Amino acid sequence: MxxxxxxxxxxxxxxxxxxxxxxxxxxxxxxxxxxxxxxxPAPITQVKNVILMIGDGMGAQQVGLLEEYARRAPNSIYNEMNNQTALTKLGHAGQLGLSLNAPFGANGSLVVDSACSASQLATGVAAGSEMVGLDEQGNIVETILEKAKRAGKATGLVSDTRITHATPAAFASHQPHRSLEPAIAEELISTGMVDVMLSGGARVFLPSDIKTNNESRQLMADLGAPTSVYKKSKRSDDRNLIVEAKEVHGYNLVFDGTQLDNVTGEKILGLFANSGMEDGIAYTACKADNSCSQPSLRDMTLKALDVLSQDEDGFFLMIEGGQIDWAGHVNDAGWMLHELLKFDEAVDAVYEWVKDRNDTLVVVTADHETGSFGFSYTRKDLPAGKVLEGNGMQGLEYKPNFNFGSLHNLDRLYAQTGTFYDMMNQVNGDWDFTNTLGSEWADAVNAHSDFKISDEQGTAITEREANEYHVDGHKYLSATEFPKINDFKEFFVYGDELHANLIGRALSADQNVVWGTGTHTAAPVPVYVYGPQGLTQQFSTMQHHVDIANKMMSALLPE
Known part of the structure; x- marks a missing residue:
């Protein structure tokens, strides 16, 4: 203007x-x-604040699910909001682009994992698969968060998975593999690079004997942690990093939503679950009856904004909706919809905070797409013919050749009351599925899904076979037996979790849903950008995640 x-x-x-x-x-x-x-006026090319939001696994297909539900589900929860998602509002007010995300270097590959993708978004250089905060040769690279801290800005990480999980870890730690979460936890605490950390994942902060050491358990209780937070440890030593965070590094500790509301101070460590936080379906249920004990992704986002914005030099904040990816991995469309809704709530919080400002750049994207998800038409349940009043029908019935999917399917996906993991837990809480019955699987699925399956379909979920890709010592492939996947089996890699993918197969025809993989795809992902026009226009293009990182760093940090 x-x-x-x-x-x-x-x-x-x-x-x-x-x-x-x-x-x-x-x-x-x-x-x-x-x-x-x-x-x-001269265009604005520098801002005080950068907010990066990552919908883990949120490709264009997943955004399509969210938008179809919001705009066209007969009973959409967006009906009172002009059927408009926060992502749509952000896109209308800002810019839209696409981003490639595969490992970018000379030794790169076709498909990315979250650690590599987040490392590229954090550093602006090529990274290798499953590395955290390193370049493709294994060298430590300073991240945008670390550069912001060195420039005197406040910093924050928020995720609904674990604070040591691949995506948040890539912004403030440097490890050769994403699985080294105990070491990542040590790094996050000791460096002092992150002022506000809000997520799950207490298990890698707790001493190895937390289940049996009454003194350690009482200490956690005295700190205000519920038993669900300190129920087990994934450490191999006796360090209690939660205590160290408080007593050595000056963090204020919080473990539930009420404590988060009331906490003050510039440094906050919030660990709200032993591993990942509540899934989106559980959150929908507790929100409905006001019984949530954990903060939502929106709650954590608002708290981080409130604390970090007190720094007059500005801040960098990364917010991850990480369980979109988890739902995609097990091909659970109902769960995935609820995760998208949860993430969109957080996007709305950010949009409302930033919409009248010109000192902040907001970037919303994904690390990759998960599951190769899509709606598709089928030869099952062909539609009946009906008479239309249009003057071009020439006396013929309207009768498409195939089932193109009912909009009511969107409401039925939303009506799902448990994830596929919940269904698996109902069949066998110890996850021993070697001698399960089709009727057990049908009962579990039908208890939680509005789409029903038969005992015969349940029997297909029980089937197992020898793992022809057996590898001794491998985290997943060391299993001698896998659930039986009849096509593209090489792309379904996570052992007994694949019974969940088989649930997805059993439901897919009635849902008009198809899945191509149990892992990731190389599809370009959406990029939503809001802020001063002098900055946002450069994102409205086809780019790569290393480009996004460098654009953010140029905007936030003086040369």
């Missing part, structure tokens, strides 16, 4: 008149002319 300014043109206009015989010249009048013109 052009800004009006005054350009003053001083013009001396001298009127000459011959007054007497000596031709004396008299200055009659001097006139100053003032003209108002339009002058364009």
């Amino acid at each position: 052009l800004k009006k300014s005054l350009l003053v043109l001083a013009i001396s206009s001298t009127l000459l008149m011959g007054c007497n015989d000596d031709d004396t010249i008299e200055v009659i009048k001097e006139v100053e002319v003032v003209k108002e013109v339009e002058v364009a």
Whole structure:
């Protein structure tokens, strides 16, 4: 928009008149002319704050599920909000682009994992698969969060998974593999790089004997932690990093939503679950009856904004909706919809905070797409013919050749009351599925899904076979037996979790849903950007995640 300014043109206009015989010249009048013109202001290319939001696993297909539900589900929860998601509002007000995300370097590959993708978003250089905060040669690279901290800005990480999980870890730690979560926890605490950390994952902060050491358990209780937070440890030593965070590094500790509401101070460590936080379906249920004990992703986002924005030098904040990816891995469309809704709530919080500011850049994207998800038409349940009143029908019935999917399927997906993991737990809480019955699987699925399956379909979920890709010592492939996947089996890698993928197969025809993999795809992912136009326009293109990182760093940090 052009800004009006005054350009003053001083013009001396001298009127000459011959007054007497000596031709004396008299200055009659001097006139100053003032003209108002339009002058364009210099574009804003630097901001105080950058907020990066990552919908883990949220490709264009997942965004399509969210938007179809919001805009066209007969009973959409967005009906009272003009059927408009926060992502749509952000896109309308800002810019949209796409981003490639595969490992970018000369030794790169076609498909990315979250650690590599987040490392590329954090550092702006190529990374290798499953590395955290390293370049493709294994060198430590300073991240945007660390650069912001060195520049005097406040910093924060928020996730609904674990604070040591691949995505948040990549912004503030440097490890050769994402699985080294105990070491990542030590790094997050000891470096002091992150002022606000809010997530799950207490298990890698707790001493190895937390289940049996009454003194350690009492200490956690005295700190205000519920037993669900300290129920077990994934450490191999006796360090209690939660205590160290408080007593050595000055963090204020919180373990539930009420404590988060009331905490003050510039440094906060919030660990709200032993591993991952509550899933989106559980959150929908507890929100409905006001019984949530954990804070939502929106709650954590608002608290982080409140604390970090007190720093007059500005801040960097990364917010992850991480369980979109988890739902995609097990091909659970109902769960995935609820995770998208939970993430969109957080996007809405950010949009409301930033919409009247010009000092903040917001980038919303994904690390990758998960599951190769999509709606598709089928040869099952063909539609009946019906009469239409249009003058072009020529007396014929309207009768498509295939089932293109009912909009009511969107409401039925939302009606799911438990994740596929909940269904698996109902079949066998110890996850021993070697001698399960089809009827047990059908009962579990039908208890939680509005789409029903038969005992015969349940029997297909029970089937197992020898793992022909057995690898001794491998985290997943060391299993000698896998659930039986009949096609593309090489792309379903997570051992007994694949019974969940088989639930997805059993439900898929009635849902009009297809899945191509149990892992990730190389699809470009959406990029939503809001902020000063001088910054946002450069994101409205096809780019790579290393480009996004460098654009964010240029905007936040002076050269």
